[in-house]
Each structure stands twice: as C-alpha cells, then as structure tokens.
Amino acid sequence: MLLRMTAPFPEIRIATVDELPEVEQLLAAAALTREGLAACAQGGHLLVARADDGCLMGCVALELFETDALLRSMAVTAGGRRHGLGSALLARALDHARAAGAREAWLLTETAGSFFAARGWQPADRAAAPAGIAGSVEFMSACPSSVPAMRRAVT
Numbered sequence: 001m002l003l004r005m006t007a008p009f010p011e012i013r014i015a016t017v018d019e020l021p022e023v024e025q026l027l028a029a030a031a032l033t034r035e036g037l038a039a040c041a042q043g044g045h046l047l048v049a050r051a052d053d054g055c056l057m058g059c060v061a062l063e064l065f066e067t068d069a070l071l072r073s074m075a076v077t078a079g080g081r082r083h084g085l086g087s088a089l090l091a092r093a094l095d096h097a098r099a100a101g102a103r104e105a106w107l108l109t110e111t112a113g114s115f116f117a118a119r120g121w122q123p124a125d126r127a128a129a130p131a132g133i134a135g136s137v138e139f140m141s142a143c144p145s146s147v148p149a150m151r152r153a154v155t
C-alpha cells in the first residue's frame with residue numbers, strides 16, 4: 001500500500017449523520033454522486049478524515065451486501081491530495097468491509113481507474129456484479145452504464 005503522509009496523519013473515523021451535509025459538499029466538489037449516501041451514514045459505513053483544525057479532508061463510504069461491498073464516495077479535498085490520504089482512506093475502508101464480513105469489493109470509477117489499479121483492483125465486467133452490488137443506486141441509476149467497474153478481494 002502506498003502511504004507517503006507522515007505524522008500527524010488525520011484520524012479516519014466513522015462519521016456521524018450530522019456530518020453528512022459537509023461530506024456532500026466535498027463529493028459535489030469532486031463531481032461524485034450523493035445519492036444513497038445518507039443510508040451509508042445511517043448504517044455507520046461513512047468514514048471521514050479531518051485535519052487538526054476540524055476541516056474535512058476526505059471521505060469514503062461503503063454499501064454492504066452480505067459478503068460483497070460497494071466502495072463509493074471516496075474523495076480528498078483538492079488541496080490535500082497526493083499526500084497519501086486517499087490511500088489511507090482506501091485501506092481503512094477495506095478494513096471496515098472486512099470487519100463487516102465482506103470478501104469481495106466492487107466500485108465504479110470514471111476518473112481514478114489507475115489509482116485503484118495501483119492498489120490491487122482489477123477491471124471487472126459490470127454484468128458479472130453480484131445481485132446486491134448490481135442493485136445498488138450507483139449501478140442502477142447514479143452512474144451511467146459506460147462507467148467502468150473494478151473489483152478486488154477483501155483479504
């Protein structure tokens with residue numbers, strides 16, 4: 001895993017529902033969908049990282065379908081990128097998925113395929129997605145069918 005940020009590293013923790021509007025602003029700035037995010041937060045599957053001054057630096061969310069996890073809504077503020085936070089959020093989200101019983105993770109991305117490929121994700125056929133993943137808002141409506149899927153084992 002690529003981690004270049006040195007201490008102090010922002011703590012990554014489960015978000016409260018109160019933090020949702022701020023997370024939605026970050027996702028809007030990154031042109032990512034907010035559809036279905038409230039359910040992630042309500043389920044305790046939205047993670048955030050804040051700087052010491054309280055500023056939101058990054059976020060990532062999961063939707064869980066038995067042993068399958070959909071990783072979504074991952075963003076780092078424009079000024080905070082390329083310091084390792086995205087990699088740390090990704091690792092933390094996979095830990096969270098593993099602890100919840102997931103064995104495989106899926107995602108859709110139009111813009112960051114090489115970021116995920118460098119971290120063990122492989123291109124996948126959307127049609128091969130398990131039923132829960134295929135029925136998610138991202139797969140069903142929020143992301144056009146042209147947006148590529150990726151998958152990896154949660155080990």
Ligand SMILES: CC(C)(COP(=O)(O)OP(=O)(O)OC[C@H]1O[C@@H](n2cnc3c(N)ncnc32)[C@H](O)[C@@H]1OP(=O)(O)O)[C@@H](O)C(=O)NCCC(=O)NCCS
Nearest residue numbers: 030073074075076081082083084085086087111112114115
């Ligand atoms: C993808 C993202 C979360 C990465 O965050 P980050 O904090 O910059 O990530 P890291 O610092 O851990 O990793 C940086 C590395 O990833 C690469 N990278 C970052 N964003 C990338 C992207 N969109 N596509 C390809 N590579 C990317 C950087 O070039 C850098 O590579 P290097 O290590 O070879 O120099 C961030 O760029 C972002 O918020 N993008 C907009 C939202 C998005 O596309 N989210 C993913 C889909 S859910």
